[in-house]
Amino acid sequence: MTSTRPEKSQLYYPKMPANWWLRKRNYLLFMLRELSSVFIALFLAVFLVQIYRLGEGAEYYAAYMRTFSSPGWILFHLVALAFALLHSVTWFQSSAVVLQLRLGEQEVPRSVVMGLHLVVWLVASVVILWIFIVY
Numbered sequence: 001m002t003s004t005r006p007e008k009s010q011l012y013y014p015k016m017p018a019n020w021w022l023r024k025r026n027y028l029l030f031m032l033r034e035l036s037s038v039f040i041a042l043f044l045a046v047f048l049v050q051i052y053r054l055g056e057g058a059e060y061y062a063a064y065m066r067t068f069s070s071p072g073w074i075l076f077h078l079v080a081l082a083f084a085l086l087h088s089v090t091w092f093q094s095s096a097v098v099l100q101l102r103l104g105e106q107e108v109p110r111s112v113v114m115g116l117h118l119v120v121w122l123v124a125s126v127v128i129l130w131i132f133i134v135y
Contacts, residue, residue, distance in 0.1 A: 029086075029090070032083075032086060033086060033087060033090050035083070036083035036084070036086055036087040037087070039076075039079060039080045039083045039084075040080065040083060040084055040087065042076075042080070043076075043077070043080040043084075049064070050064065050065075088121065089118075092114050092117040092118055092121070093114055095113075095114075095117060096110040096111070096113040096114035096117065097110060099113060101113055
């Protein structure tokens with residue numbers, strides 16, 4: 001069974017502009033969510049270096065932490081935080097679609113499932129913040 005591929009001139013190749021993802025809001029959010037993983041990965045790499053410097057001693061750690069006071073690093077951390085929030089919210093939105101809860105015969109609305117996820121996330125964040133402030 002041999003199949004021959006048609007000539008390139010016979011195949012249809014649609015022309016896609018480079019900014020196709022700017023045309024619809026859903027496409028833009030999808031691309032921003034994908035871009036968010038890059039910033040989160042960079043943040044985690046910086047965080048791992050920070051942990052390594054902490055193990056080297058107080059003076060190395062203090063020198064490393066002084067570099068984070070520059071406006072570029074502050075902007076990077078703010079952008080990474082914004083992307084982490086976007087990534088988390090869109091994750092909870094998608095989990096509300098996948099996770100279908102039922103109470104008896106009735107299905108719990110997706111907005112309630114997502115709201116419960118967000119409330120638990122907020123409570124966990126406040127508890128962790130409280131632990132870091134108190135201890």
